[in-house]
Amino acid sequence: MFDNVDFDSIDITQEPPEEEPARQYYFIAKCRKYVKEESERLGRPLFSVVRTFGCQMNARDSEKLSGILNAAGFEETEDENADLVIYNTCTVRDNANQRVYGRLGVLNGYKRRNPHMKICLCGCMMQEPSVIEKIRKSYSFVDLIFGTHNIFKFAQLLVEMYEADGMLIDIWKDTDQIVEKLPVQRKYPFKSGINIMFGCNNFCSYCIVPYVRGRERSREPEEILAEIKALAAEGVVEIMLLGQNVNSYGKNLKNPISFAELLRRVETIEGIERIRFMTSHPKDLSDELISVMKASKKICRHLHLPLQSGSTRILKEMNRRYTKEQYLLLAEKIRKEIPDISITTDIIVGFPGETYEDVLETIDVIKKVQYDNAFTFQYSKRTGTPAAAMENQVDKETVTKHFDEVLSVVQNTAKERAKLLEGVTMDALVEELNEHDKGLVTGRLSNNIIVHFKGTEELIGKIIPVALKECRGFYYLGEMV
Ligand code: 5AD
Ligand code: SF4
Secondary structure: OOOOOOHHHOOOOOOOOOOOOHHHHHHHHHHHHHHHHHHHHHOOOOEEEEEEOOOHHHHHHHHHHHHHHHHOOOEEOOOOOOOEEEEEEOOOOHHHHHHHHHHHHHHHHHHHHOOOOEEEEEEHHHHOHHHHHHHHHHOOOOOEEEOOOOHHHHHHHHHHHHHOOOOEEEOOOOOOOOOOOOOOOOOOOOEEEEEOEEOOOOOOOOOOHHHHHOOOEEOOHHHHHHHHHHHHHOOOOEEEEEOOOHHHOOOOOOOOOOHHHHHHHHHOOOOOOEEEEEOOOHHHOOHHHHHHHHHOOOEOOEEEOOOEOOOHHHHHHOOOOOOHHHHHHHHHHHHHHOOOOEEEEEEEEOOOOOOHHHHHHHHHHHHHHOOOEEEEEEOOOOOOOHHHHOOOOOOHHHHHHHHHHHHHHHHHHHHHHHHOOOOOEEEEEEEEEOOOOOOEEEEEEOOOOEEEEEOOHHHOOOEEEEEEEEEEOOEEEEEEO
């Protein structure tokens, strides 16, 4: 996909080209010059660190940031006391924002001792005008701020940052531009995320994503398939197709194509053994998708199907466009067609006006669907969303009480579900050495369950049959067979 460009052969004494991605290659070349000069001055390499907050989309964006920093001549480190630190931020809930502000205080301390340090911020949180105001006022030591729509011009912004005096801010309100073929540095050699679409058009009433990620834009299927083929040629065996609402993929392309059809085409790519995707909106999940999943040898037995609430009344207020009954019917149909599938979900507790009766409806759905796992969140008020203006906000104490109750039901059902696999042998993709015991490796089953078993580093990236011996709550201890 990204043909290894020889950046040092680009003539940076000329004006930059207008077209992308050539323009960014030019700025990478220019950045290399600054990095080289600074590193000669210091007598050591320059170190950079990319820190990711939030979802899989951000994780993928961070790989793009790393790719550019790497091409620009930085060496990657984990230590935030580095020459360049970039935070790729999330704003889906307020605690993500608070963590960033907290960390910025620490970075300020580092920068006082190391004044040439550069601090950059990007991602969803930066799309909010109130955040920019606050950083301008209280965190004036930040060097560069950009948003979600112009991440492709990171190289250019780095150059402008090195040439600027003071804080550089470049935020776009929206874009229809998709720039391909920029360098990417993958975190894992054997698996990768792939953006198939950007943005969201759903406007769930609690959610800030449509405001910070913009309108839905799908990539051309040919571009996606070419990227996956290139990844397979590099040894990637598992891919995750990424979008806020993958089930509406392709509907707005000049030549419309369904998500199910895209999956059919991805399935034919040699070398790719496992296909995952994230996230499915229940209202758009088609029978065609279920039958493609059922027939597939490669699509993983895992479906993330956010419920948000089990109360039809709250779902309506949330603008989710399905009822409790419709969701239950859908889940039932999926379980019937693909019995070995694992269904996971997202749940919000404490949406404005939510009563204990509504919470009981949610618990009822959890028990009926028998989720294999669920992410449970306390409702967080996001300025600018319709739900933030609703008058009947639920008090913190009630939310916590309801949240604890939902969480305990979710955990119990998930444990019961996980236990069902005891004694079964399943394929695991080995992802890493076990964090705590280096004699063990950690693998992931098709259904997304984690298994630890005896093994060595050579197994990483391989798909291995493992007997699931002992269920430890949500994960397994196993043995290679
Ligand atoms: N408060 C709490 N949780 C939220 N989510 C999105 N917006 C909010 C909010 N304002 C949750 C939803 C979504 C997940 C990614 O984050 O459950 O599916
Ligand atoms: Fe947010 Fe709803 Fe879009 Fe998901 S589908 S990103 S919850 S607006």
